[in-house]
Amino acid sequence: MDEKEILAWAEASGISVEQAKEYLKILEPLDKKEDAILREVFSGATGPVLELSAGRGEFTRQLLEKFIKPEGKLYTTERLPEVAEKLVQAIPDKRLEMLVSDSSTLPLPDGSAGLVIFRAALHDFVSDDGDVAKALKDSVRVLAPGGTFVIYDKIKDGYKDVETESAEGRMERMNVELAALEGKACWGLHYLKDYISLMEKMGFAGIQTSVLVMPDQPGYVKYMTGNLHERRPAYVKRWGEKVNALLDSLYADFQKTPAKALSMAFIWGKKR
Ligand SMILES: C[S@@+](CC[C@H](N)C(=O)[O-])C[C@H]1O[C@@H](n2cnc3c(N)ncnc32)[C@H](O)[C@@H]1O
Structure with a gap:
């Protein structure tokens, strides 16, 4: 983040620039730890990498900058x-190919990727x-035998009732409620042990985990x-007027929910 971005973020969060910088400083060792885990995960991987659910592409950019070789290939x-x-x-990167597709x-x-990875998506x-095991089945098909499958996601470890104990946890319930508005199901937040069970259910071997305990974000x-105020019109455009009640309830809950952060976890294993 440059000075201008820090200032804008501090203003929008109602915190001082000093507080914003202090928080960014706390993130530095976590960024280093994240880098080290990704280096380990990528170390034995050969062949194209497949990223699921790129969203706005923040992680895609990070993968291209640090982990995809100059002659490598990243499908997202x-x-x-x-x-x-x-x-x-x-x-614009010639190593990147976008597949407009659901994970299923x-x-x-079959077997065309050496590594499958996705951040903050599941x-x-x-x-x-x-049924996420079913939703991920095709990405396991695409992974070569011996290839690495990496889930990198938010976890609710440390909380009993994450929606009332953490504002971020309450925020995540919104996705579950939005999916329900469409008559669909969203997996929502889970514990690390649930991800391990999922990896076992999908048949991966040598499952490993590493957790990044995230600091609470000031403001x-x-x-x-x-x-959310700014995004309300976009929500209404996509989900209709009924989304207003969900947003109102989210604002109301936010006022009484502590601004506690969720940890992030890596869970990875090899395809047999
Ligand atoms: C929070 S965003 C991802 C953020 C991004 N990976 C990052 O790290 O910046 C979650 C993404 O999951 C995608 N998604 C939701 N359901 C999906 C499904 N069944 N298959 C594939 N992607 C899905 C959404 O379209 C959205 O882009």
């Missing part, structure tokens, strides 16, 4: 065409029945509230 997926289009325009129907041959996965509630 995004199921929403308008989001995919923006990403392609924002990241990937247009790639807890947001929307499907007809909420999180104010930042998110302002952000």
